[in-house]
Amino acid sequence: MKQKYDVVVVGAGPGGSITAKTCAEAGLDVLLIEKRQEIGDPVRCAEGVAKDALIRHIQPDKRWIAAEVNGSKIIAPDGTEIKMSEEASGGKAGYTLERKIFDRVLAQQAAMAGAEVMVKTRATGLLRNNGCITGINAMYMGETHEIKADIVIGADGVESKVGRWGGIDTSLKPIDIDTCAQFLVSNIEAGEYSKFFLGEKYTPGGYVWIFPKGPHTANVGLGILGSKCGNIRPITLLENFMKNHLPEGKIIEMVVGGVPVGGPIKQTVADGLILVGDAARQSDPLTGGGIINAMDAGKIAAEVCIKAKEKGDYSVRTLNEYENRWRATIGKELNKSLKVKNLLLKLSDEQLNQLAHSLSEIDTSKMELPKMIMILFKRNPKLLWELRTLFI
Amino acid sequence: MSVNVNRYKCGYCGACVGVCPVGALELVETWIEVDNTCTSCGVCAKICPVGALMVIK
Numbered sequence: 001m002k003q004k005y006d007v008v009v010v011g012a013g014p015g016g017s018i019t020a021k022t023c024a025e026a027g028l029d030v031l032l033i034e035k036r037q038e039i040g041d042p043v044r045c046a047e048g049v050a051k052d053a054l055i056r057h058i059q060p061d062k063r064w065i066a067a068e069v070n071g072s073k074i075i076a077p078d079g080t081e082i083k084m085s086e087e088a089s090g091g092k093a094g095y096t097l098e099r100k101i102f103d104r105v106l107a108q109q110a111a112m113a114g115a116e117v118m119v120k121t122r123a124t125g126l127l128r129n130n131g132c133i134t135g136i137n138a139m140y141m142g143e144t145h146e147i148k149a150d151i152v153i154g155a156d157g158v159e160s161k162v163g164r165w166g167g168i169d170t171s172l173k174p175i176d177i178d179t180c181a182q183f184l185v186s187n188i189e190a191g192e193y194s195k196f197f198l199g200e201k202y203t204p205g206g207y208v209w210i211f212p213k214g215p216h217t218a219n220v221g222l223g224i225l226g227s228k229c230g231n232i233r234p235i236t237l238l239e240n241f242m243k244n245h246l247p248e249g250k251i252i253e254m255v256v257g258g259v260p261v262g263g264p265i266k267q268t269v270a271d272g273l274i275l276v277g278d279a280a281r282q283s284d285p286l287t288g289g290g291i292i293n294a295m296d297a298g299k300i301a302a303e304v305c306i307k308a309k310e311k312g313d314y315s316v317r318t319l320n321e322y323e324n325r326w327r328a329t330i331g332k333e334l335n336k337s338l339k340v341k342n343l344l345l346k347l348s349d350e351q352l353n354q355l356a357h358s359l360s361e362i363d364t365s366k367m368e369l370p371k372m373i374m375i376l377f378k379r380n381p382k383l384l385w386e387l388r389t390l391f392i
Numbered sequence: 393m394s395v396n397v398n399r400y401k402c403g404y405c406g407a408c409v410g411v412c413p414v415g416a417l418e419l420v421e422t423w424i425e426v427d428n429t430c431t432s433c434g435v436c437a438k439i440c441p442v443g444a445l446m447v448i449k
Contacts, residue, residue, distance in 0.1 A: 036421055044405055122420065159406030159419045172411045179407055179439045226411070226439040234441045256441040258407025 001118065001145065005031045007305050008136055008149035009115075010123045010162050012039045015277030015294030016155030017106035018057060022302030024113035028309055031147065032107065032115050033138060035122035035156075040103030044158075044257035045291070046182060046219050047097040048194050048211045050085070053292040054095065057299070058109075064102035066213040068092035070192045071365065076356035077199030077349035083365040084372055094194060096211045096219065097291075126152065126165045126273075132315065133166055133272030150314045151305050152273050155298065158258050160279035166270045170281065174226030176262025178206050178288055181234035182221025184253035188246055190218040199349040203237050204228040220246065223259060223288060225345070259288040263338035264331045269319040274301045282330055286337035286344075286369075293330050300325045336390055340373060343386050355380055393432035394448050397424045401444035408436035408445055 009020045012034035020032040047066065054060070071086035071093045087093045111117050120140060127135035127146060135148035154162025158177075163170040190212035197208040205225025212218045222241065224234050235256065242249055260281040268275040276282075277294030284293065304322040308314050347355075358379040364372055374391060377384045395417075406419040416430040424445075437445040 042404070120421075157406065159409035159417075161409075161415065161418065164415050170410075171413050171415070174411065174435060174439055177407065177411055177439055179441045181441045229439065233443045235443075254403065256403035256407075257405040258410050258439065258441070260410070 001031070001116070001147065002029070004135075004148040005029045006149065006309055007031075007151045007153060008033065008147055009153040009155055010136065011035075011155035011157055011277075011279065012107045012117065012119075013103060013155060013157060013277060013294065014106055014291050015279075015298040016153065017103070017110045018295045018298035019153050019155060019276055019302045019305075020115040021106070021110035021113045022299055023305050024110060024115040026302075026306045027114075028306065030110070030115040031118065031149070032110055033118045033121040033123065034107070035120070037120045039107045039119060040100040043099045043255055045099050045255075046209055046211050046221055046288070047099050047213070048094060048209070048289065049097060049291050050094050051092060057295045058106070060095070061105065064098045064105055065095050066098045067096045067190070069094045069096065069194050069212055071194075073193045073195045074356075075195060075197045076353050077201050078353045078356075080353060080356040080360075082356055082359055082372075083193070084367050084369070086365045088366050096194070096213050098213075123156065123162060126162070131271065133270060150272065151308060151319070153276055153301060153305075154273065154279045155276040155294070157278045158260060160275070162273070163268075163275045163279060166273040168265075168267050168270060168275065170265060170275070170279065172226075172258070172260055172262060172281070174229075176260060176281075177226040178223035178259040178261050179226055179229060179234050180206075180221055180223040180257050180259060180288075181238045182219055182255040183238065183242065183249075183251040184213065184217060184255070185220045185242070185246060185249040186217045186252050187248055187250040188216060188218060190215060198344075198352055201349055202241065203234075204232070205345055208241055217252070219255075220249070221255065225261070226258075259283055259290065261285040261288060261341065263334050264327065267323075268326070269316055269323050271315045271319075274304070274319055274322055276301050280326075282326070282334065284337050285334060286341045293334075296330055297326050336370070339387060339390060343384065347383070351383060355383070394426050394430045395432065395436060396446045396448055397426070398444045398446070399423060401442050403442055403444070405441060408440055411435045411439050
């Protein structure tokens, strides 16, 4: 460990590793720290990604692809199935990742690009000089260290502290978080589609997912919107779902976690500081997906760090470019998803069924979500009137 | 004022840390630490996926 780096990245998830790798490739002095002993473990993710988005960042590799899927199936409360997101060419549209390996490979790529990596190293605070953030306090093997850096990247996930230390309020209200539980289930027919079960009958304010991880195993999980959970625990609902829908399934792993679903927060940079991924609350409010957004944001963050280094200016004046760029791309999509989520939350199971039935004569199988929402809007304008602003 | 974490139930996911309005919680590898700024507001206990947290008033 050096005394001083150009960039210190806190958190070795996909967002942090892409930031570290991109900075290191440009010749910056980078330290990537991970508080756990192992990178990528324990998993807190349903592991589904779209193929076309992922290959912007990394060449697919059998080592970390658990399964490929044809597309998605949305299942309405009455059982009506809507197929979507299939590849036009009939190829595979998505992957279920093996995050334990995927995250390690990304960190390894950062290391090979020249970044230093430290595991079992936890940020415990920020260093400051004249109000500007100039590094971190870190604990490694029970001992504290001061690590100076021109820019600190907070890629420290749902439990992010880096933003708060930097004066950015990232605390999530119950309405801004999905509380989730997932089992890796074996001894089932996993199928070739990622499945999403909607409706209050399954879970309040969230959905149940079944993402295939192989022919006979799948991630089976559910989320409840924090403001709707009352005394119900996701783990209890999931156990019920298993009993009713997958009684033959055998649980070989348990995963729990919280997913930010509140949409963009007001601020993600400060003098000498950038937040990336779940720490910046960049996960999708509708799907809860966060891997690709974190990687896209990490790339942008790194490009801005490289410019800042060239200019020798690490203040908000320069780092604001990150803020502007991610809001114009990722942020725009998050806001659309938030609108759709907020509307879905108001619909009864009966109304969700009605929406599903309105697509009955349409082949949605090659459609992506935005297109399908547009068709739903055209066929159900009264019910979905709030969404009209999405199409302007 | 504080919260009690049942370590035998806790899945160390960090969701509670994300919702704590005062930043009183911290996830250290496989356990949750609570500092003395905790106000016993109970948001963490409400959203815990497994019900591992209990508010002490």
